[in-house]
Amino acid sequence: MGLLLVLRPPQPRPKSLRRATRAQRRERRHADAEEWMTAQRRGWVLDVEVEELLPLVDSAGSSTLPVLGQLDPWSDTVLDRRDLPQLEAEVERLEAAVGDDAQRELVAAIRKLLMCWHVEPDLMLHCYGD
Template sequence: MGLLLVLRPPQPGPKSLRRATRAQRRERHRADAEEWRTAQQRGWLLDVAVEELLPLVNSAGGGRLPILGQLNPWSDTVLDHRDLPRLEADVDRLEAVAGDDVQRELVAALRRLLMSWRAEPDLLLHCYGD
């Protein structure tokens, strides 16, 4: 089980592909796959195992963390640039309690993602849960 964090430009309202042709659906999935590859190359994508993140969040205060403590790893959330300072404060708390190399690497990866977001303030942080 994982949580996918992706920096993306604002998205238009979701369009239902229920009445779309198979070719339209294939084209949509192809465009999404290309966007994910580009995001990964730019450092805008982080795939986090919930089994690694949850114990760290719980050690840092759990539900008291304003952003990470409220994320549901089984649903989707979108954060805008106004959430960045609180999210950075959450990562600071995670860093303070990180107890092993795996947790420290997770915190470093989160920091890299947030630095990329700071450089691109027009992007939104999409959190996709399993």
């Protein structure tokens, strides 16, 4: 089970493609695939195993982490720029609770994703659960 963290531009409300032509559906899938490839190239995608993240969040005090403690691995969440300072503070608390190399790498990867967010302030952090 995983949690996918992706920096993306604000997304418009999805339009129903129920009455779309095949060409319109194909065009939309092509645009989505291109956006994901660009995000991966720029380092805006982080695939996190929940089995690695949850023990770390628990050891850092999940009830006192308003952002990371509330992420649900079975649903989606969108964080905007206003959540960034709180998220950075929570990552520092995670760093203090690191117990092994795998957790240290996870915290470093999350920190790298947040640094990318500083460079691209117009993006939002989308968290997609399984």
